[in-house]
Amino acid sequence: xxxxxxxxxxxxxxKVLHSIRAGERGVVIFDLDGTLFDNRPRTLAILNQAADxxxxxxxxxxxxxxxxxxxxxxxxxSETLEQVGVDRTLIEEAVQLWRERxxxxxxxxHDVPLAGAVSFAKACxxxxxxxxxxxxxxxxxxxxxxxxxxxxxxxxxGLPGTELVLKPDFETPDLTxxxxxxxxxxxxxxxxxTFDNEPGNCNAFAEMFPEGHHFMMLTQYAPNxxxxxxxxxxxxxxxxxx
Ligand SMILES: [Mg+2]
Numbered sequence: 001x002x003x004x005x006x007x008x009x010x011x012x013x014x015k016v017l018h019s020i021r022a023g024e025r026g027v028v029i030f031d032l033d034g035t036l037f038d039n040r041p042r043t044l045a046i047l048n049q050a051a052d053x054x055x056x057x058x059x060x061x062x063x064x065x066x067x068x069x070x071x072x073x074x075x076x077x078s079e080t081l082e083q084v085g086v087d088r089t090l091i092e093e094a095v096q097l098w099r100e101r102x103x104x105x106x107x108x109x110h111d112v113p114l115a116g117a118v119s120f121a122k123a124c125x126x127x128x129x130x131x132x133x134x135x136x137x138x139x140x141x142x143x144x145x146x147x148x149x150x151x152x153x154x155x156x157x158g159l160p161g162t163e164l165v166l167k168p169d170f171e172t173p174d175l176t177x178x179x180x181x182x183x184x185x186x187x188x189x190x191x192x193x194t195f196d197n198e199p200g201n202c203n204a205f206a207e208m209f210p211e212g213h214h215f216m217m218l219t220q221y222a223p224n225x226x227x228x229x230x231x232x233x234x235x236x237x238x239x240x241x242x
Contacts, residue, residue, distance in 0.1 A: 001199075001216075001218060001228065001234050002218075002234065003218045003234045003235055003236040004233060004234060004235055006239060006241055007241060009235045009236070009237075009239065009240070010239075010240040010241045012213070012215070012233050012235065013120060013235075013238065013240050014240065015213060016028070016124065016192065016193045016213050017123055017124065017127050019192050019193070019213065020124060020127040020128055020129040020192050020193075021127050021128065023190065023192070024189065024190060025128070025129075025130065025188075025189035025190070026128070026129045026130070026189050026190055026191070026192030026193075027129060027130040027131070027132055027185060027186075027188040027189040027190070027191055027192060028121075028124045028129045028130070028131055028132070028191075028192055028193045028194070028195075029132045029134050029182070029185060029191060029193070029194040029195065029196075029205065030121065030131065030132070030133050030134070030194075030195050031133075031134060031135060031136075031195060031196040031197060031198075031201065031217075032133060032135040032137065032146065033111075033135065033136070033137070033197070034197035034198075034217060034219040034220050034221070035114070035195050035196055035197050035217045035219070036113060036114060036117045036121065036133070036155065036195075037111040037112065037113055037114065037117075037149070037153075038070070038111065038112050038113075038114055038219065039110075039111050040070040040071070040073040040220075041070045041110045041111060041112050042102065042107055042108065042110040042111050043070070043073055043077050043098065043102065044068060044069075044070045044073060044110075045107060045110040046094075046097055046098045046101050046102060046107065047065050047068070047077060047081070047094055047098070048065060048066060049097060049101070050065070050090075050093060050094040050097045050098075051065035051066055051094075053093070054090055054093075058087070058090060060085075061085070061086045061087065061090050064084040064085060064086060065081070065084070065086065065094075068080070068084065070112075074220075075220045075221070075222070075223070077094065077095065077098055078091050078094075078095050081094060103137070103138065103141055103142060103170065104141050104142065104145070105141065105142055105143075105144050105145030105146075105148075106145060107145070108142065108145035108146060108148070108149045109145070109148070109149055109152070111149055111153075113153045113154075113155075114217070114219070114237045114238055115237040115238065115239050116237055116238030116239040116240060117155075117237070117238045118153055118154045118155055119238070119240075120238035120240070121155050121156060121238075122154075122155075122156060124193075125156040125159075125161065125162070129161075129189075129192060130161040130162070130163070130188040130189055131156055131161065131162045131163070132162075132163045132165055132185050132188060133146075133150065133155075133157070133162075133163065133164045133165065134165045134178060134181070134182070134185065135164075135165070135166055135167075136167055136174035136177060136178070137166050137167065138166055138167040138168070138169055138170045139166040139167065139168055139169075140169065140170070141170065142166065143164070143166050146164060146166070147164060150164070161188075163185075163188065165181060165185070174198070174201070175198070175200050175201060175204065178196075178201050178204060179204050182204070182205065182208060183208065190209075190211070190212075191205070191208075191209040191211075191212045192212055192213065193212055193213040193214070193215065194206075194209070194212060194213075194214050194215065195215045195217060196215075196216065196217070197216065197217040197218075197219045197220065197221055198216075198221050198222060198225070199216060199221060199225040199226055199227070199228045199232075200225065200226055202214055202215070202216040202228060202229070202232045203226060203228065203229045203232065206229045206231050206232050207229070210231075213233070214231060214232045214233065215232065215233050215234075215235055216228060216232050216233070216234050216235070217235060217236070217237070218234050218235065218236050219236075
């Protein structure tokens with residue numbers, strides 16, 4: 001998959017803003033992880049916490065982790081650790097810690113918005129759209145930290161016309177959840193645009209709302225993705241040329 005050039009990305013995002021201004025009340029659906037936020041800094045923070053525990057046992061492994069930049073992390077942290085020479089046992093420990101901490105409120109403050117994400121979400125809101133943050137994060141463990149991180153990053157939240165929609169439980173698969181709940185989002189208006197980093201979700205949105213503008217963020221996605229449907233534009237972030 002290849003992302004649009006910055007010029008074409010700008011044009012496509014401008015079209016979304018035009019379509020919000022032009023039609024009846026529109027809603028824009030934003031996924032969070034891998035879409036509005038780069039969550040690799042969150043993963044790296046956990047790996048560093050793991051490395052703190054190894055410092056005495058294996059200082060070299062600890063040093064290797066501490067020198068990682070978040071941009072070096074792939075979809076699976078275990079693969080990145082393997083590449084920098086961390087041994088199996090420590091990798092398993094790190095992965096265990098990641099599973100325990102990644103999906104919890106307190107660690108979410110490490111997430112960093114994608115380039116242009118805050119400005120674009122604001123522009124959609126100011127153009128008159130309702131915003132629905134639709135995430136596979138779960139309500140019991142991640143709602144409060146998510147609200148906080150949206151607020152602290154400067155995204156419109158806690159305002160009329162903004163919604164934070166989370167999974168009712170940890171176990172439901174994201175795609176199932178999004179397929180089931182998305183039709184409810186039309187309560188807020190016609191779906192003008194959707195943004196997600198998982199091709200399966202993007203395809204589902206494109207099927208449900210053929211009139212909308214649909215975007216796949218080329219950040220990270222789960223292995224073995226389905227082919228992306230025609231009509232889903234691939235972009236790398238939310239930057240717009242001036
Ligand atoms: Mg995502």
